[in-house]
Amino acid sequence: MAETALTNPGQSPARTAGLKGIAADWSSDQRAFKNVSWGKAMMWIFLLSDTFIFSCFLLSYMTARMSTTVPWPNPSEVFALTIGGHHIPLILIAIMTFVLISSSGTMAMAVNFGYRRDRVKTAVLMLVTAALGATFVGMQAFEWTKLIQEGVRPWENPWGAAQFGSSFFMITGFHGTHVTFGVIFLIAIARKVWRGDFDHGRRGFFTSRKGNYEIVETMGLYWHFVDLVWVFIFAFFYLW
Amino acid sequence: MTEAAVQIEGRRHPLHAHAPDAAASAVTTHAEGQQHPIKLYLVVWGWLFVLSACSYLVDYFGLQGYLRWSLILLFMVLKAGLIVAVFMHMAWERLALTYAILLPPVLVLVFVAIMVFESEYTHLIRVLFFSQAA
Numbered sequence: 001m002a003e004t005a006l007t008n009p010g011q012s013p014a015r016t017a018g019l020k021g022i023a024a025d026w027s028s029d030q031r032a033f034k035n036v037s038w039g040k041a042m043m044w045i046f047l048l049s050d051t052f053i054f055s056c057f058l059l060s061y062m063t064a065r066m067s068t069t070v071p072w073p074n075p076s077e078v079f080a081l082t083i084g085g086h087h088i089p090l091i092l093i094a095i096m097t098f099v100l101i102s103s104s105g106t107m108a109m110a111v112n113f114g115y116r117r118d119r120v121k122t123a124v125l126m127l128v129t130a131a132l133g134a135t136f137v138g139m140q141a142f143e144w145t146k147l148i149q150e151g152v153r154p155w156e157n158p159w160g161a162a163q164f165g166s167s168f169f170m171i172t173g174f175h176g177t178h179v180t181f182g183v184i185f186l187i188a189i190a191r192k193v194w195r196g197d198f199d200h201g202r203r204g205f206f207t208s209r210k211g212n213y214e215i216v217e218t219m220g221l222y223w224h225f226v227d228l229v230w231v232f233i234f235a236f237f238y239l240w
Numbered sequence: 241m242t243e244a245a246v247q248i249e250g251r252r253h254p255l256h257a258h259a260p261d262a263a264a265s266a267v268t269t270h271a272e273g274q275q276h277p278i279k280l281y282l283v284v285w286g287w288l289f290v291l292s293a294c295s296y297l298v299d300y301f302g303l304q305g306y307l308r309w310s311l312i313l314l315f316m317v318l319k320a321g322l323i324v325a326v327f328m329h330m331a332w333e334r335l336a337l338t339y340a341i342l343l344p345p346v347l348v349l350v351f352v353a354i355m356v357f358e359s360e361y362t363h364l365i366r367v368l369f370f371s372q373a374a
Contacts, residue, residue: 022335022339025335032340034336036337041337051344062352062356067363097292098292102285104288104327107327112276112281213273217273217274221328227327228328234295235312239308
């Protein structure tokens with residue numbers, strides 16, 4: 001196909017859109033995702049593999065829950081809190097959800113300011129994102145502590161099906177690990193942005209390559225993915 | 241494609257990841273990448289809050305049965321869609337990438353269907369076996 005061949009580096013021909021464009025990209029014997037940088041494509045492929053891992057966790061949880069003959073604990077009650085004398089079901093998880101969504105909002109804005117090369121706003125918004133992420137992990141630690149004190153273990157719990165414990169610790173633990181690593185990476189990249197590494201072409205300590213502001217978007221993809229996974233965990237683990 | 245062409249393409253892409261007419265706009269280095277008004281992100285953020293609140297209210301009011309499940313799944317899909325489309329910029333990506341990323345997770349639904357049948361069968365066997373033992 002004529003439109004696939006990019007032989008002249010001086011001018012890039014207009015790319016076909018729609019299904020023809022997909023066929024042209026994939027059959028081009030070049031890089032498949034035209035105009036998508038390697039960094040971004042690789043992050044997406046990593047996230048796809050992560051999607052499969054989380055899918056397998058949620059699926060095994062679903063299978064365990066549907067096949068057990070012992071009653072499943074009611075998450076609405078398990079994750080209830082008594083605040084100011086009021087007993088509110090599932091309130092802890094609701095607050096955690098709002099915190100994580102807010103962190104996604106600040107991250108999206110950080111990406112935007114990154115492409116505008118607004119060094120200070122980008123770094124500050126990334127640090128706010130990291131702070132909200134750390135808050136989420138802190139609340140999760142509180143949630144775990146509370147449940148462990150109430151006798152929940154990976155092999156038993158006081159309210160019914162033993163699989164509740166293993167599913168809970170596996171799924172929320174794996175998600176919490178993702179958030180924790182995200183916070184660490186956010187702080188690392190925010191530091192680079194703040195220092196102006198991407199304005200001055202400073203070479204990275206580990207790769208000894210010059211970075212650019214696109215790393216903020218790549219970082220953002222990871223962070224939004226963590227939020228995305230929580231949307232599914234919220235629906236299938238806490239609301240079911 | 242020659243070696244040189246690959247290099248030139250590779251060098252140009254990080255800065256102009258989303259402008260197919262990169263050569264034309266190469267002069268202005270300040271307007272590249274994902275440029276959308278901040279208001280768009282604030283609106284999506286607001287909607288995610290509203291949808292999460294709705295999900296929570298489904299549980300708070302104790303809705304049950306098919307109504308509960310259709311609402312939970314509806315809010316879940318809308319939230320996931322907003323995050324992927326706007327926050328992760330999927331709406332503005334090349335279709336080749338969009339399909340490569342979005343289709344495989346959809347196929348997981350086949351796996352879901354298989355495991356639903358499997359778990360129902362396991363449940364049936366357990367009910368039969370445990371009731372005989374008792």
